[in-house]
Each structure stands twice: as structure tokens, then as C-alpha cells.
Amino acid sequence: MTLEAAPPRTQTGTAPAPGKAPTTLGRTPAAETLLVGIFVAVPMLALIAAVPFAWGWGLSWLDVGLAFVFYVASGLGITVGFHRYFTHGSFKAKRPLRIALAVAGSLALQGGVIDWTADHRRHHAFSDKEGDPHSPWLHGENVAGLAKGFWHAHTGWLFTKEVTNQKRYTPDLLEDRDIALVQKLFPAIVVVSLLLPAAIGGLVTMSFWGAFTAFFWAGLVRVSLLHHVTWSINSICHIWGERPFAARDRSANVWWLAVLSFGESWHNLHHADPTCARHGVKKGQVDISAAVIRGFEKLGWASNVRWPTTRRLEKLSKPKVEAAAA
Template sequence: MSSTSASASSVPPRSGPAPVRGVELASPRALRWQRFAMSVAVVLPLAGVAAALWWGWGRGVSGVDVGLLLGFYFFTGLGITVGFHRLFTHQSFRVPQWVRVLFAVAGSMAIQGAVIDWVATHRRHHAYSDRPGDPHSPHVAAGDGLRGMLKGLWFAHTGWMLGPEKTVQQAWAPDLLKDRAIVRVSRAFPWLILASFALPALLGGLLTMSFAGALTGFLWGGLVRVFLLHHVTWSINSICHVFGTRPWAAHDESRNNPVMALIGFGEGWHNGHHAFPASARHGLRWWEFDISWVVIRGMQKLRLARDIKLPSSTQLARRTRSRA
């Protein structure tokens, strides 16, 4: 209104960073519970790795345990990369509702947060990437030198989850709040955590017809798998904003890291993703293997995925940096 513009010149400019949209502080009680839950989520899988190695010392690891580890790693990992990230957060393609629900369940079983919380946080990350407001940048307020870099890496990897900031779902994921099926999956998150550990234990017991098989299935298909998947996913936030190449012009410090791309289902082509966030394909050059993109292409051939978003050759040329 005219009264606002007329008085603007008399108001001194705001100092410091602009306010962050859609963020609130957790209450002291909620913060204590959050820190307890995150501590359990970090420590328990690590303890599971130690227990699995101790149990397997001299006994080896059975084919059943390896199969459960890999099977649940791929199922829940693709639930994060294809489902939570490319489908729900960036809406890079469309699928039938039952496929949406399947990916929401699979991603939830990765135990990285309920689907709507995850999406809201990641959308906020893109809106403020490597600037004040980014929930997990390794660069904001990290400090100089090696100590500052290590502090930033720790914060982006794990430390941010212990902080008081809470991303507001209504501000960042209103579309998912209107999807009743996805809301149900989000509310069922505690039960899906239980299923994430119970299913490999149950399968291990049934396939070996033994209590020991159930125990090692729980360890390898449950705790070890969650440990590996957590740290691979968290490394995209930390390592892929510090180490790697920048072949594409993006407004942040995102990096392409081929090692993280290989073990992280293609998510390690992070600079390509930040240059073209809506693209269903992150490995944008022919040699950049992106298994999540392979899955999406396979779904397209089966007529389960449609309206797939990809950057045009003109868009790619505009964002190509002179040096990678």
C-alpha cells in the first residue's frame, strides 16, 4: 500500500540476515526428546555394527545376512532417493498413488524422519542452500581453517539434528498435507521404524529356521543397514558441499562426488542436482552413473512413471562452467 512505501525511507535498513521463513523453535521438553531420540538413532546402529562384527568373528557372515543387508539397503535407500527426494520433494515425475505410498513407506523405513518432515526440511535446504536458513550447511557459521571446516562438516553431517530449529510443515510441504494417504504414512512413522527392524529379523528366522538367523537378520538387515544408509545420506549434506567438482553453475557450494554417487544411489552428483533441482536425473553427463535415474527410467518403461522432468540441452549449456 502507498502508506507502507511512503514510510519505508524513514525506516533504517535491517541489519543481519533476513528472517527465515517457516521455522520455529522447539520447546525445551520437545528439544530434550528430540536430542534423546537422535542420540539413540546414532548410537544404536553403531552398537549394532559392533555386535554384528563380534558375532561374526570366527563364524563369518551368511548369504542370508548379506542378502538381507543388500535387499533392505536398496529398498529403503531408493525410498529416500527416488521417493522422498525426487518424487515428493522436487516432484520430478509422477506416479500412481499406490506407488507414491510404496515409496513413502520405503523411505520411512530408512529411519531418517517421517516423510512430510523430511520433505519440508529438504525444500528449506534448497531455498537457503549454504546461506543463513539452510538447516544443514557445512559453511554457515563454520569458521575458518581446518578447525572451522571440521566443525562445519560435523554440523552438516549430524550436529544439525540436535539443534532447536524445527521446519514447519505447513510452510514447506502444504501439498503433502493435502494428501491423505501420505499423511497416514507420515503418522505411522513409529510403526514403520518397528517394521524396519522386525522384518529382516523375521525373514532371517524363517529362512534359516533358527533363532540365531533371526538375531543376525536383525543385526545385518536392521542395525548395520541403518548405520550405513544413515551415514551415506548424511554425507551428501556434508561431504558433497565441501569435496568434489563443480561442472555446473549453482548458487551454492554443492559438489559432484563420484564415490558418494556410487554408494548413494546417484545422489552424489550433487552439483548437478543443485543446478537443476527439478531434474529426475542427477548424473547429467553420459558417464555419470545414477542408479536412481535407472530406476525411474525403468518405471517409465513399465508405465509407472510419467511427466518426467529433465533439463533441455539449452539449459545445460547455459549452466556449464568453463572448468569442472
């Protein structure tokens, strides 16, 4: 059984602007690609150096605490904010929450809120087909093709991507003055994301070394770890894993990424029902992002949450034989 996934909605519940508007607007400028390379490579080098750095110079509980707080804040900004709210309209948010989610997601250094949302809506429009900015299945299905596809889906697409036409995919966000301002302030938010942990570490320890280690762990290492967890949803969760739900692509569930990704790795249900606010819908499937959205709903900050229903899940479920063979 196959079932077409619902098109991604905007916050108002409408699909991105259809019609003959081009999906992309040419290649990313060289200067921007260079900046992307810096913000990918520098945190990655810090992540590689993390183990010998901790062994040789130590890792304080302050560093651990700051890294944890900034990882959770920026990670949920991506999963709850950029993904489930801005991209798919899984719920409606009051203005302060909408702005806070846009800022929190920007702390992850994965691009501005409008850039990220436009790319992801285009991903869903062409998932695992030509036009998908980061499918791992467009280079062949042999070992060499999948290796190349894995690299492309995980990181390579950032250096070869075409600029998504935001007027086509994010007209709602372009017209939102608050979100347009957060997008414009993205460079300043990047600075805050990297230097605020250092400032806190320096003030608490009253030392430059405390500032440096906080910058290293809660700035660079935290950013790189979250980068790779997010990119793993593009790569790993479109190649390996279980597929109990009918989707139009090869999205899959990967259980061991669930906690680090705040529930995003229950990816098969998400692609089968993109606007659903909960991705981990089966017993034992931890979905921290859904729990946070539930909290926002109880506080009155979020409304019209699109929770899964038994009838909808039954309709999306594959027959057992088909699911086992997928």
C-alpha cells in the same frame, strides 16, 4: 557465471508456500531429540561392531541378501521417493507408487516423509546460507571451522535442529491423506524395518540366532550405513568434489559415493537444477535412481518426468576455466 537454482517444486509443480510464514517453529523437543540420538547411536554402534562380529561369529549369505534388499528398498525410497519425487517433483506418480515410495523411504529411519521433505525444501531455500539446517560452511572456513561444520552437516544438525514449518514448506503433503497417514504410521514402519529382517531370518533358519544375525546386519548395520551415506551428501558433497555446473552454493560431485548413494552424490548438477530427475548427466556418471525412474516411466507408473536436455545443461555448465578453479 552464476545462475540461480530453480526453487524446489511440490508434486503439482508449485513452490513451497511463500510469504511471511516463519521458516521454523522453535527447537526440537528434548524427548524427540533423545529418540533421534538412540536411532543414530545404536545402529552406529552396530556398524562399528560389524567387522569383529563377522570375524568372530560369521556372516551368512542370508544376512548379506537381506541387508542388500532392505538397503536398496529403503535407499531408493529416500533418493527416488523422499528426494526426487516428494521434495522436488521431478516426476508425477500414480497413487500406488506414491504410497509405496513414502513407505519405502520411511524404512530408512531418517524421519517421516513430511518431516524429511520439509527439512530438505528448507535446505534448498537457504543452501549454504543462514537458515540452511545442515550446511558445513556456517562455522568458518579455517580448519577448526570446517571440522565443526563437517560434524554439524553430517550428524550434529540432527541434535540442534529447529522444527521446520511444514505449513510453509509442505502444504501439499499435509493435504494429501495418503501421505499424512504414512507420516502418522512412521513409528510402526520403524518397527517393521528393524524386525521384518529378523522375522525372515528366523523363519528361514528356524533359529533364534538366525533371527538375531538378520536383525543385526539387515536391521541395524543396514540402517547405519544408509544413514552415513545420506549424511555424506550433506557434508562431503558440500565441501569436496568437482563443480562443473553453476549453482548458488558449494554443492559438488563426489564420484566414489555414486553407487552407494544411488546417484545422489552427483550433487552439483542437482543444486544447479533441483527438479531434474537425473543427477548424473555426464558420460560414465552412474545414476541408479534415474534408471529406476526411467523404469517407472516405461511401466506407466510415472509421467511428466523432468529429464535433462542438452540445451539446459549447456546453459548450466560453467566455462572450463571457471569450473577448474571452483
